[in-house]
Amino acid sequence: MNDRVIAHLLSRHDDILDWLTHFLTIPSVSADPAYAAGMQQARELLVGRLGDIGLNEVQLLDGGGQAAVYGEWMGAPGKPTIIIYGHYDVQPADPLDQWISPPFEPTIRDGCLYARGSSDVKGSTTIALETVAAFLAVEGGCPINIKVFLEGEEETGSPSLRAIVNKYCSLLQADAVLSADGGRASRVVPTINTGARGNNKLGFSVRTAALDLHSGRYGGAVRNALHEMATLVASLHDSQGRVAVKDFDIDATPLTERQIADTAAFPFDAAAFFSDVGAHSHGDPAYNTREQLTLRPALDINGMWGGYTGPGSKTVVASEAHAKLSVRIVPGQDPARVIEAVRAHLKAHCPAGVTLSFQNIGGGSPASTLAADHPLVLGAEQVLHAETGQRPIHVRLGATVPITAIFKEMLGIDTLMFGFNLPDEPVHAPNEFFRIESIAKGLRAWPLLLRELAKYEPADFHR
Amino acid sequence: MNDRVIAHLLSRHDDILDWLTHFLTIPSVSADPAYAAGMQQARELLVGRLGDIGLNEVQLLDGGGQAAVYGEWMGAPGKPTIIIYGHYDVQPADPLDQWISPPFEPTIRDGCLYARGSSDVKGSTTIALETVAAFLAVEGGCPINIKVFLEGEEETGSPSLRAIVNKYCSLLQADAVLSADGGRASRVVPTINTGARGNNKLGFSVRTAALDLHSGRYGGAVRNALHEMATLVASLHDSQGRVAVKDFDIDATPLTERQIADTAAFPFDAAAFFSDVGAHSHGDPAYNTREQLTLRPALDINGMWGGYTGPGSKTVVASEAHAKLSVRIVPGQDPARVIEAVRAHLKAHCPAGVTLSFQNIGGGSPASTLAADHPLVLGAEQVLHAETGQRPIHVRLGATVPITAIFKEMLGIDTLMFGFNLPDEPVHAPNEFFRIESIAKGLRAWPLLLRELAKYEPADFHR
CATH class of the missing domain: 3.30.70.360 (Alpha-Beta Plaits)
Incomplete structure (x- = not known):
């Protein structure tokens, strides 16, 4: 492969890691009003960055809660328009006394970047932003139209997201969403998330x-x-x-044959899954662990x-x-x-x-599902197959990405989760980390996916 | 009645209230190491006061935990020696946001003194100390020998009390204990506590x-x-x-006929007991509420x-x-x-x-029992009958006074609980208060009881 955008991104790897490290020092805890200043600081950093890389219409989208950060590049007329989604808020860091290094002092140990929000989801959000930045820097434009949307209340169940989408619905018109949230299901096989629990x-x-x-x-x-x-x-x-x-x-909905087969095809080591966190299998005995986690x-x-x-x-x-x-x-x-x-x-x-x-604690979201023949799925299959040599396995996510369901309901568009975090990174818990090797993987895959999506007509995303 | 000691005490009522108020500003919370300074301040206040009123051998009795404060007056040879027991530690004050006035800023409302420790048990402890002070001031001596023992860890289950009693057992030799802890069971009928749950x-x-x-x-x-x-x-x-x-x-031990009869004789308004605190009856249906609370x-x-x-x-x-x-x-x-x-x-x-x-959270105590013909019981019956015109009813206490059991076991002596707090004063809860009228009642009864006990031989307490 000889992709100048990817080459540029990989040459900037250490600068990107530095920027992510700075992003992680900001305590943007959305659940606790005591961290209002950290939320504000994160918004300012992102507004500045989106402007610097050359996006237009950079602004805060305020729905009465934590504002989202927005910016767009619409220079590819006739091409699909894709919302790139990430979130800048993080989970509360307590219990603080269980962190080996402080949650907002990013620390590298054994190839992993430890900090609250590193895996969920500032790491993958940074990969997505840098991909757009590289296209604009190297080629002067993106293969598709881009609308960057960075939410500030994903970790509190997105209470004002509906208000934001309603207020800015004309700004947010698009053909699909690419989400930096919702990571890989396995370190060893490529997977495509085709849905999430609500x-x-x-x-x-x-x-x-x-x-x-x-x-x-x-x-x-x-x-x-x-x-x-x-x-x-x-x-x-x-x-x-x-x-x-x-x-x-x-x-x-009862499990389908396809879901049962996909679940069985996923190389899941149940014993390691439990022993890695010192837990034991427990739950409805009518289903196996992966079914319990993703389909029930x-x-x-x-x-x-x-x-x-x-x-x-x-x-x-x-x-x-x-x-x-x-x-x-x-x-x-x-x-x-x-x-x-x-x-x-x-x-x-x-x-x-x-x-x-x-x-009442914030609003809930229904589960989401992405069709197997959707351009987002076909594009991701193409990229992951090319990058890994393996056919990606379809999986569903046990966790919830509220935007997926809300964008489907309010804007009629589907979301592909294309984050690069991994399930053994302890998100929502002490000593959260993100593997540094995942940054390079993401910086290769995201540009390829944007190029793949440019091969489709906008209408293909709405069938 | 024309008792010069009681007259002196009643003339000093407001000074005594002032001293108690100061005592209550000291946050002597034994359960929480953050209040070590408050514990120390309470000890210093009491050491000073015991010396001022003319006690001898004033000292801290240290058993490795919170030291007890001690002082004695042994000028009545041949007369009984009585330990006067109280405690200077208090329960933690949280939840702080439920206090109408701050727990360590004593405040009088509607004839009640609101503060953490007012009812449990700095109020009754002050009554006991002032009684001894008055005898020494007015008559130059007490009718019996007195050993004041003020504990510092009653609210944490007295973890070092055994060590203190063991270390200072010769100093603590006595014929009985009069306790300022363990209050009245009713505002309307006189009662004598003949035991407590462990x-x-x-x-x-x-x-x-x-x-x-x-x-x-x-x-x-x-x-x-x-x-x-x-x-x-x-x-x-x-x-x-x-x-x-x-x-x-x-x-x-199964309930005796006497216990069942005593319990039935006590004028207990179960409906008011529960509605006063917004609670409902709940417990073993084989027993009535008073039996549940004191005998089970x-x-x-x-x-x-x-x-x-x-x-x-x-x-x-x-x-x-x-x-x-x-x-x-x-x-x-x-x-x-x-x-x-x-x-x-x-x-x-x-x-x-x-x-x-x-x-493990501190040491436990067995239940205690005082015989119906013990001089402590007979003396209290005499005093309360004279003061109220009513025959006192024997009751047991549902709460625990560890010293009662420990002094019985280690020194072989019995304890009469003669505190003047009342059961509707919310001890161990927000807005604890002590009725100011109880101070005068206590200042009349305590001198009379000391005079009554002087009528017995030391050996009468050990039958």
Whole structure:
């Protein structure tokens, strides 16, 4: 191959790594208002960068939450227009004491770049931006029209994304989306993500008294909010790990033969998958692990707390307890309807004398699916086959990329996830890292894919 | 009555209230090392006060934990020697945001003194100290020999109390203990505490993976530490509130006819008891509320936490979860054996794939019992009858005063709880208060009781 754009990108590898390292020093935690300055700093960095590389219409798209960063290059009339999606926000970094190096002080160890957001998803976002920059620098233009859209609230479930898309829908007209989020499924075989689970969230609390009570004066004669919370949470699953909520999966599309076959074709080492993180297989025994993770819905409590949690002891009967939960959902399921089933279950299991309340935590997204003969899939197959010599395997993602479903619903366009992160990089956990070797892989594949997509008519993306 | 000591005390009422108010500004939280300075400041205040009022041998009794404050007046040869017990440590004040006035800024509202430690037990401790001060000031001596012993770790289960008693056992030789801790059971009828439940504590944790996992990548195929913790906690009680731990109450002495009759004689408004704190009756249906609270063991989770508990959401599968529990135990039960039954239950209910670990939280105490014809009981009956015109009712305390059991075991002496706090004062909770009217009641009763006890021979206390 003798691609001048790729050659230019690979010659800039270390500069790109430096820029990414700087990007990672910015604590852009969208979930916690304490990091508002970090969010602002990330937006300023990106606005500057998009302008520097030669994009037009560079601006913030504000929908009332964390604004998205936008810029476009529309110099290829008649060619497809592709939204390049990434996000600049990151998960909270706690528990801080479990990080070997601080989350916002990027550190390289053993070929891996450790920092909050390195894998999810500043690394792959940087690859996408640099690809566009290289086309403009080397060839003076891109093979297709480009609209860069960098979201600021992916990690909080994209609460204002619908408002942004609604407000800027004419600006965002395009033929498809290429997402830097949603990474590779395997380090050893090429894969193409043809869909993702959706999600939704719910907070709930129980109250059993007006105030915390002395366990010597009330213990044995009153309800304890912690006992009640435990009983409610325990009721959500059976002993094998099946979700025990009535109608939880009633709308879930049954697995197809193709899905079962694709799943079986994926070289998955279940023993390593679990032992790598010190966990054990647990879940609905009617499905294998990959099916559980990508084709079946799930419900997890993400946080639970109440009573005295400090040093030593405090002998209280707790009067309140709290929990946050999230669901992962599959094609056929409606995010609101699934949460409603969970609420109904909790209400039905809440005894008299216990006050149950709910807290809304951002909006959910349905699952997404990309057709097997879509130009995005065909283009990615061509690129990955050429780069690896192997036929890519179709997989679905267990995690959620809300933009995929929202862009489909509101703009009528499909998304290909083409990130270069890998599943063993501990995103949403301490010591998140991104493999440095993935940068070069991405810098080769992204330009090729943009060239492939230029071979199609805009209408091909809308069949 | 024309008691010059009582008259002196009542004339000093406002000075005593001022001193108590100052005492309450000191944040002497024993459970949290962050309050070490407050503990030290409380000790210095008390050492100074004991010296000022004329006690001898004023000193700190250090057993390797929070030192106790000691002082004595031994000028009544042949008369009984009584340890006056109180404690200067207080419970942690959180949740801070629920306090109407800050916990360490004492504030009077509607005849009540609001502050952490006001009811438990700096108020009653001050009454006891001022009684001794008044005898020395007015009469130049007390009717009995006095050893003041003010503990610094009552709220953490008295972990070094045994070491202190062992180290200073010759200094602490006495005929009985009068405790400022363990208050009145009713505002309307006089009561005598003839015993208290014991207690013990246990911390435990579960781990399901080496690190927190992304719920999109692992949700539905691995165990979640929060689900496992909930299931374990839920298993500790049945749906009616009975403790479901095997052998939990196997050693508990069955209720006697006298206990059942005493309990029935106590004018207890169960509806008000529950509605005052916004709670509902819940517990072993074989016993009524007062029996549940004072004559039967109980188990409460005091704190439970894990996963993401901050603002917004974080879609993790939690890898660890934690809980603290305490038990209240009755005569016949051994604190260690009860906790061992709980540990055995948790181990038996912990599934494969979940790592269960335990944390020791301070030492427990057995329940205590005071004989109905003990001079402490007879003396208190005489005083309370004279002061109120009513025959005192014998009650047991649901809470735990570890010193009672420890002094019985190590020094062979009995304890009368003679505090003046009331059960509706929210100790161990936000907005703890002490009724200011209780100060005058205590300042009348304590001198009378010291005079009553002087009528007995030392040997009468040891029958």
